[in-house]
Amino acid sequence: xxxxxxxxxxxxxxxxxxxEVQTMQPPVGGWNVRDSLxxxxxxxxxxxxxxxxxxxxxxxxxxxxxxxxxATTATAVETLMQYVPPNxxxxxxxxxxxxxxxxxxxxxxxxxxxxxxxxxxxxRWQHDYMSNVAxxxxxxxxxxxxxxxxxxxxxxxxxxxxxxxxxxxxxGVANHMNRMWFIEENQLQTWYLPVSQVEGVLTNFxxxxxxxxxxxxxxxxxxxxxxxxxxFLVFVSSRGECVIYAGTDxxxxxxxxxxxxxxxxxxxxxxxxxxxxxxxxxxxxxxxVPLSQILGLSPGAAARSSFTDKISGRFKxxxxxxxxxFGWQVIEYPRGNLVIVNVPIxxxxxxxxxxxxxxxxxxxxxxxxxxxxxxxFGTDVYFGGNDAKVYKxxxxxxxxxxxxxxxxxxxxxxxxxxxxxxxxLARPIFSAPSAFNPPVTILTDYDTSIPATTAIAASxxxxxxxxxxxxxxxxxxxxxxxxxxxxxxxxxxxxxxxFSVSSSEPxxxxxxxxxxxxxxxx
Numbered sequence: 001x002x003x004x005x006x007x008x009x010x011x012x013x014x015x016x017x018x019x020e021v022q023t024m025q026p027p028v029g030g031w032n033v034r035d036s037l038x039x040x041x042x043x044x045x046x047x048x049x050x051x052x053x054x055x056x057x058x059x060x061x062x063x064x065x066x067x068x069x070x071a072t073t074a075t076a077v078e079t080l081m082q083y084v085p086p087n088x089x090x091x092x093x094x095x096x097x098x099x100x101x102x103x104x105x106x107x108x109x110x111x112x113x114x115x116x117x118x119x120x121x122x123x124r125w126q127h128d129y130m131s132n133v134a135x136x137x138x139x140x141x142x143x144x145x146x147x148x149x150x151x152x153x154x155x156x157x158x159x160x161x162x163x164x165x166x167x168x169x170x171x172g173v174a175n176h177m178n179r180m181w182f183i184e185e186n187q188l189q190t191w192y193l194p195v196s197q198v199e200g201v202l203t204n205f206x207x208x209x210x211x212x213x214x215x216x217x218x219x220x221x222x223x224x225x226x227x228x229x230x231x232f233l234v235f236v237s238s239r240g241e242c243v244i245y246a247g248t249d250x251x252x253x254x255x256x257x258x259x260x261x262x263x264x265x266x267x268x269x270x271x272x273x274x275x276x277x278x279x280x281x282x283x284x285x286x287x288x289v290p291l292s293q294i295l296g297l298s299p300g301a302a303a304r305s306s307f308t309d310k311i312s313g314r315f316k317x318x319x320x321x322x323x324x325x326f327g328w329q330v331i332e333y334p335r336g337n338l339v340i341v342n343v344p345i346x347x348x349x350x351x352x353x354x355x356x357x358x359x360x361x362x363x364x365x366x367x368x369x370x371x372x373x374x375x376x377f378g379t380d381v382y383f384g385g386n387d388a389k390v391y392k393x394x395x396x397x398x399x400x401x402x403x404x405x406x407x408x409x410x411x412x413x414x415x416x417x418x419x420x421x422x423x424x425l426a427r428p429i430f431s432a433p434s435a436f437n438p439p440v441t442i443l444t445d446y447d448t449s450i451p452a453t454t455a456i457a458a459s460x461x462x463x464x465x466x467x468x469x470x471x472x473x474x475x476x477x478x479x480x481x482x483x484x485x486x487x488x489x490x491x492x493x494x495x496x497x498x499f500s501v502s503s504s505e506p507x508x509x510x511x512x513x514x515x516x517x518x519x520x521x522x
Contacts, residue, residue, distance in 0.1 A: 018517045021425075022415050024497055026511045028053045030362025032310045032411065037446040038494070040411040044310070045364075046496065047450070050406035051509065052338075052355065053362040057431075060406045060507040061366060063398040067382060068104035068390040070097060070114075076348040077384025078123035078326070080375030083150055085136035090152055093377045094138075095390050096123035101148075101155065104390050117155050120145050124326060126183075126270055128175045132196040139198055143171030143185040149198055162191060162202035172270055174218040176233050177248055181205075181218045188215050188237065192250060205250050208261055213239035219273040221280040221291055232259060234280060234291065236273070240266045240299055242282075242291070265289065265299045268319060269328035274339070276332055281339075283330045285319040287312040288341060288356075307339070311354060311363050318343055327351055331374045332358075333381045336394055340381075342371055348386050368399055398504050405455055408509065409498035412446055417518060423490040425515030426497065430482045431508035437484040438499045440512060444492025455502035479506065485515075 027045035030053045037046070045051075051058045070077070079096035094116070095102045101117040102110050121144035130137050138150040139158055147158035147170055160167060165184065170191070172183030180198060182191040188209050191202035207215065214237065221232040221244070233256075235243040242264045247256030265284035272283040280291040286299070287308030294306075306312055327344030339356040353366035371383035371391075381393050398404060415421070426440040438456040497512050 018519070019515065020518060021513055021515045024410055024413065024495075024512045024514060026053075026057050026509055027408065027410055028055065028058065028360065028362060030310065030357070030360070031364050033314045034310045034312060037412050037448075042411055042413040044411040045408055046411060047407055047409035047498070048364040049367050049408075050364070050404060051408055052364055053357055053360060055360055056510075058408070058509045060404055060501065060503055060509075062394045062506075063396050063404050064369065064383070064391045064393045064400065065395040066389055066400065067107050067392040068095065068102075069109045070095060070100075070102050070104070070388040070390070071110075072388075074387045076123075076372050076386045077388065077390060078372050079125040079127075080373050080377075080382055080384050080390065081125065081127045081138060081140060082375050082377045083136075083138045083152070084129075084378075085152055086131070088378075091378065092150070093375070093382065093390075094150075095384055096120075096125050097388065098123045101125075107392075117148065126172045128173050128180070130175055130178070130180055130196070130198045132198070137198045139173050139180060141170040141173050141182065144168055147173075147182075159199045160191075160193065160202050162204065164204075165191065165202065172215070172217060174220070176218065176220045177231055181233075183215050183218060186214050188213070190215055190218065190235065203251070207235040207237075207243040207245075208258065209235075209237045209239070209241050209243060210261060211237065211239035211241055213237045213241075216267050217270055217273050219280055220275065222275070222278055234273075236264070236267050236282060238267070240264050240284075242295075260295070262295045263299050264294055266319070266323075268323050269326070271329040274330045274332060276339070281307065281330065283328060283341065285316055285323065287315040288330060288339070307356060307361070308341075308354070308363065314354070322346075327372050329374055331376070331381070333376070333394075335379045336381070340366075340374060342374060342383075344372075348372065368402075368405065369393070397506055403457060403502040403504050405500065405502045406507075407498070407500040409443075409450060410496050410512075412494040412496045414494045415514070415516075418493055420491065420493055420519040421495065421516040422519065423488055423495060423514055423516040425485050425513075426488045427483060427485045427513040427515075428497075428499065429510040429512065431479050431510065432482055432503075433505050434480050434482070435484075436482050436507070437486065438501050440486060440488055441498045442488045442490035442514075443496045443498060444490045445494055447496075450498060455500045457502045457504070479508075 029043035031048040032044035050061050075097045077095050081094045083092040092105045095104045099120045103114045125140040125142045127140035141147045149158040169185045170182045171185040174181050180193045189206045219234045233245040242262045244259040249255035265286040268283045274281040287306040289306040325344040325347040329342040337358045341354040343352045373384045423442050
C-alpha cells in the first residue's frame with residue numbers, strides 16, 4: 001500500500017508506522033441542517049447542492065430544456081395545468097401568465113392562436129378535475145377573475161352562483177369524492193356543488209375553525225391509498241388549524257360528521273397539499289409534514305415527525321424570510337422518485353428547490369432552477385420560468401446551454417480516532433468521463449468558513465457512437481471509474497471534504513479516500 005501511494009504522489013513522504021487510508025462514504029443520508037456538526041452522521045452532508053442521494057451513491061441531477069416560449073417580453077409563468085381526459089390522446093398542458101392562459105402542449109414558440117384566454121387579472125390559478133356523463137372538465141379559479149372550465153376543446157366561464165357570493169372571489173377548488181369544493185378569498189367559509197356537477201348553485205359550508213384567519217386549502221386524506229367511502233375531507237387554515245370530516249354528504253350531520261379540529265404548524269401558500277399513497281402531506285413552516293403523524297402533536301413538535309426532519313430548521317428560517325411570497329409548491333415526480341418543494345427566494349426572480357428521494361427519504365437542494373410553478377404532463381415534469389418560458393425538467397444533462405453545477409460538503413468525522421491527524425492525500429471516486437478529478441478541499445475541526453472550491457468542467461472528447469465514421473473519428477470514452485490521488489493539506493481531529501463540479505455529462509460520486517498521518521491526542 002505504502003509503495004503504491006508513493007508512486008501516486010512522489011512528493012508526499014509517508015512515515016513508517018503512522019500513515020493510514022480510510023474512505024469517507026458518499027453522503028447517502030442526504031442534506032442535514034438539523035444536527036450540530038460534531039453529532040452529524042458521517043453519511044450526511046452539510047452542503048448538498050444538485051447532487052441527488054441514492055441508496056449507495058450520489059448522482060449529479062439532470063438538466064432542463066426549453067419547452068415553450070410564450071412572448072418576447074419577460075413575464076413570469078405562474079401556473080401550469082395539465083388536462084388529462086380518459087382519452088389521453090387529447091391531453092393538454094396550459095401555462096398561465098399575469099393576463100393570459102396559453103396552450104403549451106406542443107413544444108416551440110407559442111403563437112397568438114395558443115392564447116386561449118386573455119384579459120385576465122392574475123395568473124395564480126388553483127385547479128382540479130371532474131369527470132361526469134358530459135365529459136372531463138378542468139375547473140380553475142384565481143380569486144380575481146371569473147372561474148373557468150376547460151371541456152377538452154375550449155375554455156369558458158364556469159357558471160356557479162350563490163346568494164351572497166361574488167363569484168370572482170373563488171380562489172381554491174378541490175374534488176373530494178366526486179364533489180367540487182370551492183374556497184372564497186379571505187374567508188373561512190367554503191362552498192360545494194351537488195355530486196358530479198361542475199356548474200350550478202353552490203351551498204355554503206363553514207368549517208369550525210377557532211382561530212380565525214382564512215381557509216387556505218382543501219384536500220382528501222385516504223387511509224388505504226385509494227379513493228373510497230373512508231376518505232376524509234380536510235380543510236386547513238392560515239392560522240395553523242386543520243378540520244377533518246368523515247362522510248359523503250355535507251348537507252346532513254348524519255351523512256358527514258366532524259372528526260376533529262387540530263392544531264398544526266402554519267401552512268405555506270395555497271399549493272401546500274400533496275397526496276402520496278395513503279398519506280396527505282402538508283407544507284408548513286416546520287417542513288413537509290404527514291397529516292397522520294402530527295394530529296396528536298403540538299405544532300412546535302411536528303418537525304420531528306415530518307418528512308423533512310433533517311432540514312426542518314431550513315424550512316423554518318425560509319418561512320420567516322419568504323413565507324408570504326408566491327411560488328411555494330410541493331409536487332411529486334414519480335418517474336424520478338422525487339418530491340420537489342419549490343422555494344421562492346425572491347418573487348418572480350429566484351427560486352430553489354428542496355428535493356427528497358422517495359426511496360431513501362434523503363434530501364438535497366436544487367439551485368439554478370428559477371421555477372415559479374411545476375406540473376406533471378403525463379410522466380414528465382415541467383416548470384414555468386420567470387422569463388415567459390416553460391421548461392422540461394430531467395431533460396438532458398445541461399441547464400439549457402449551461403453545465404449543471406453541483407457542490408458537496410461531507411459531514412465531519414473523526415475517522416473513529418480522536419487523535420490529531422495530518423491529511424496529505426485525497427482520492428475522490430467518480431463514475432465520470434476519463435481524467436475527471438475535481439480538486440478536493442479539506443476542512444478540519446468543524447470549520448464553517450467554507451473556501452470557494454474550483455468547479456471543473458467534465459466533458460467527453462471525441463465523437464459519440466454511431467455518429468462519426470469508422471477509421472476517421474476518435475470515439476468518446478464514456479464514463480469510467482476515476483481513481484486519481486491528489487495532494488491536500490489539513491490538520492485536526494475531525495475532517496470534512498468539499499468539492500464543486502461543473503458538468504455536461506452524467507456523474508456518479510462514490511466517496512473519497514483520505515490519506516493521513518496519525519499523531520497524538522493533543
